[in-house]
Amino acid sequence: MTDTSGCVNMPATVLVAYTTRSGSTGEVAEAIGASIREVGFVTDVMPMQQVVSLAGRLVILGAPLYCGRFPKEFHQFVRVHREALEKLLPWCFVLGPTRKEPADFEGARKQATKQFARYPWLVPADVHVFGGRWNTKSLPFPFSMVRHLPGNPMGRIPASDVRDWSEIQEWAIGVARQIKPAA
Secondary structure, three states, X not given: OEOOOOOEEOOOEEEEEEOOOOOHHHHHHHHHHHHHHHOOXXXXXXXXXXXXXXXXXXXXXXXXXXXXXXXXXXXHHHHHOHHHHHHOOOEXXXXXXXXXXHHHHHHHHHHHHXXXXXXXXXXXXXXXXXXXEEOHHHOOOOHHHHHHOOOOHHHHOOOEEOOOHHHHHHHHHHHHHOEEOOO
């Protein structure tokens, strides 16, 4: 799907497949999809669990890091779609840091690299780490149960949202620039 100029010939659609726990990664996936649509591409945005096929699509994968790991849905997705992903160069985005500290972003990059290394056959066109959101009130079950434990250390972590929507849009438009209509 790549031509001699390094651009990718456009398939039928761009798929933004994501996994999320508290909705933050899903919101970023929707923003990426909207930015790519604005450039003129047909774009589907859906949770990884709903994706049936990657045929005829360019793929963008999104996952959050929890305790340095991608959720099980990410690992299930790449195993189920291995044959298709081996032939693609998917773009990938990761949500991780909940503070705007350079060391946090570097740590998230290292953790994401370790997670992708589990699949040497998966060769991303790009992996970008975005800031994330942390709020104990939006944690899904069973993580939400920890909120109610006496002496819960997570309760001392202040809520934060360091997602940079301009950066997210710029990255998505950069991906779209690498795609060109099939000649």
